[in-house]
Amino acid sequence: MTSHPHHPIIYVRGFAASQGEIDEAVADPYMGFNVGATKARRAWSGSFQRFFFGSPLIRLMRDYQYSDVFENGEDLLETERADLKLPYRSIIIYRYYDSASTDFGNGETPPIEEFAKGLSRLILKLRDRVCGDGEGQVKASDFKVHLVAHSMGGLICRAFLQNPALGAADARAAVDKVFTYATPHNGIDMRIVRNVPGWATFGDINNFNRERMAKYLALDQSEDVSQVTNFPAERIFNLVGTNPADYAVAKGISSWAAGEASDGLVRIANAVTHSLDAKGKRAGSPRAFVHRSHSGHFGIVNSEEGYQNLVRFLFGKLKVDAILDVDDITLPPEVQKKKDEGKKITASYNFETSVSIRGCQWQITRREVRENSAIFRTYDQMFPEPKRNPDRAQSPHLFSIFLDPTKSVMSSGSVSFAVDIKVLVPDYTVDGLLFMDRHYEGGYILRELILVEAFPEDGSMQNWQIKYGLQDKNPGKPGTSAETAKLFGSAGVSLKIPLAQKTRPGFQGTLRFEIRPWS
Template sequence: MKNNPHHPYHPIIYVRGFAATQSEIEAAVADPYMGFNIGSTKTRLAWTGQVKRFHFESPLVRLMGEHGYRDVFVDGNDLVAGDFADQPIPYQSIIVYRYYDEASNDFGSGETPPIEHFARGLNKLILRLQDKVCANKRNNVSPEDFRVHLVAHSMGGLVCRAFLQNKGLGTEKARAAVDKLFTYATPHNGIDMRIVRNVPGWLSFGDANNFNRERMANYLDLPKGDDVSIVKHFPPERVFNLIGTNSRDYSVLRGASSWAAGDASDGLVRIENATTHGPGADGRDVTSPRAFVHRSHSGHYGIVNSEEGYQNLTRFLFGKLRIDGILDIDNITFPAELDKYHEENRAVRASYQIESAVSVRKYPWQITRREIRENSAIFRTYDQLFPGQPGTKRPPDRSMSPHLFSVFLDPEKSCKASKSVSLLCDLKLLTPDYEVDGVLFLKRHYEGGVIYQRQILVEAIPDTNAAGGWRIKYGDQENNPGKATLVAESRPLGDGDPASGLVFSIPIQQKSRPGLHGALRVEVRPWS
């Protein structure tokens, strides 16, 4: 890929989600873009105080208008699917994988093939696209340097993972061409329901058993078990999970799906099932980057046709810098009375809710958000953060440090003056529920009370004299709005090479009781 002049603007293949009934299949194949062209018109509060309309044109229209992408439909023909040697295909193309055509009464047999068949079809589509794109001499790209981005909704993400992970469903040549995978609301660890828990394997209606974990383990080439969210044969850090947290606006089956999935879901996929992880280059488990947005699985408030979704998509595909925030908690102090009980080795239990939201400069929305009222806050117990026996020294367990955000930024769209990129992290640690000897401790308790709240501004400034080429400054929004004035301490990330990334530490020291002590660990990596 060193000789690819287009990087990172590679062809994009969209892979749609699940269609349960024949009518849904026919509706999908009747649309050239299979729904990815659907936008939304909603309202938002303007600076004037008036409620105004906000128009989101759709991800496809925005990619074409802002990033120079083109579709492959000319004179009513699909240039990739058909044999049109005289029609060159531009490199920055958008292709819709129309895998449901075979299941249509209009275009196919009316019988839905298994998901393994769809994965093999994706393999063929990538190779066909590679041949056609590289045949266009204007693209100036060899087959070895050709790359493609996969963007998938719901079950489409499982089709992509089956192709990438199961070597029996694709070729090394096609897999090597995939640069990144972005998934919207994909049930990476299956679909769970209130009554029967995981979708049963015998439920063959509409191929719903595609979301049964035993069935998934088979086509994802994983050992049978409770976790099928493991990515293998592909870097897990190059898979992005966009997770919906709005269950109430998912109206499928007149709200029955939303009820069955529960509140902590997008109306179909539970938050806990919408993420991936897998072995990194050094063999250690790596969590895939992710963002949480208050959108439902589909529909007018759907996750695909949202501004938040589009911003995460384009930043992941085309951004140059990745910034992660991890809250390292050294200590959470108890109120004085509880401290006494704790020292007496009485059974004191506490649970904490951590809210986080991230905004980026100049954009009027949050790129990721986790809140209690949206059932997406991070939950930790005191014993998880500090394992051990009462009355003993209990050092923090860093494996339980809450991962707050993964944000991708583009220095080319930075502040003109400083050439910096920045974000604002709104962090809250909410008052927990305490128990003493199994009884709720409610003295001086106010529901919704906050132990710690802080809006931290993080700014990355290019600096050729600094290690890794970047300096990090930070500041508090309440003290100096919009400005970062304090320099964070840094050290190399991972193998010790500053060029591979840097770690910055922003201290948190709170004197009041109860209080939070630790640091916001900010990891900055070059992204390509």
């Protein structure tokens, strides 16, 4: 089908607490998916120029020829004209708050379970409006839909997908991918209370209480409700915000209460999903970290970073996972001497990483200490006693990115990205006391900027030749043909790049890329 993978998109907005917020949301035909941003950015000349982001809605319309379903003031999805067919590349706004508004409803907010059931009905209605047996039309058996959700909207999607009582099986089977912006997948925690209490019923804010969430998500336990069931977790993308400072709701009280490692409302650790395999092993959904707040002028939905992750996840052809296998980290000579004397040494390490895609002005994902999003490991986690062999289960998973060859700026159709990876010098303790001799804050044990380029070998997009280069040795262009091996048990290849820093403190390990076809 020429329409694939550009399936219809349903946007599910986030939470509105008060009646005024609900009525304001209902008054917007696009529920915020049309909100853009105008910000200053420094140009090559040194001057500051305005940068305009038109909104995800407008960008999808312009870049991928999607269209809305409003015409002459009418919602064509709701029309009584049974013969009317909508374009397959349609964007639908799920207006679940209409029934709770004073304009279109009774002013009483239904429970989140009703919102999930409504999403199921909407999907089936959309299927009937876009599918047909005519020439060029998509058959109902081929119909798929993408769900894109902000904040609580992601919980509505999960409730519908995970709880068989909250929708039709054929509606769930039609969902191809789910993209969530800043969704509190494991609830909302505040400084004052660990989790939103179940008795906090104002505006149905208890939707973010874990015990309440476990019920509508059909989970057996409520300690961690980020587990995805009845839907592949790898088909859900989590976009995580790391900027609490620019979240201005409640005059900054929300940002303070959520804490530094948050987007101002949702803590970073709570914004991701996972699944469990048959052995109980945890596997996380693909995710990216961007320095954006939960909403507002610096919000995560109306951001270029968010849009670039969205379209590559929905429409891309390659998925790249990066894992850092750490073989050894040596101590500074002074600390090693103390260890040899029998002193107890402790150390923990922060791993920073960012990824830039060729032709894109923004980092597609970024994890940094100063943004409270770096990956943290203690030495004991990576090298457990007594044998101190590397524990590969603790190898930092640096990122998942998606690449779209149709957006390549090269005539070869190749796709390329740059990875900046840093292992920071830790604070060492000797017998429980900080050891500050010859310590320089901000130093790192390892830093490399690595360029990777993948060339399609045929039109099938299944076979790729991969090259890489280190910026300090081959600046600006990947030039070393990589030795790749097939991934065990799945389609794709594995690329391993050895990394070493021989001075003390030193590092030895391997940056491992797992590159798979994506559809």
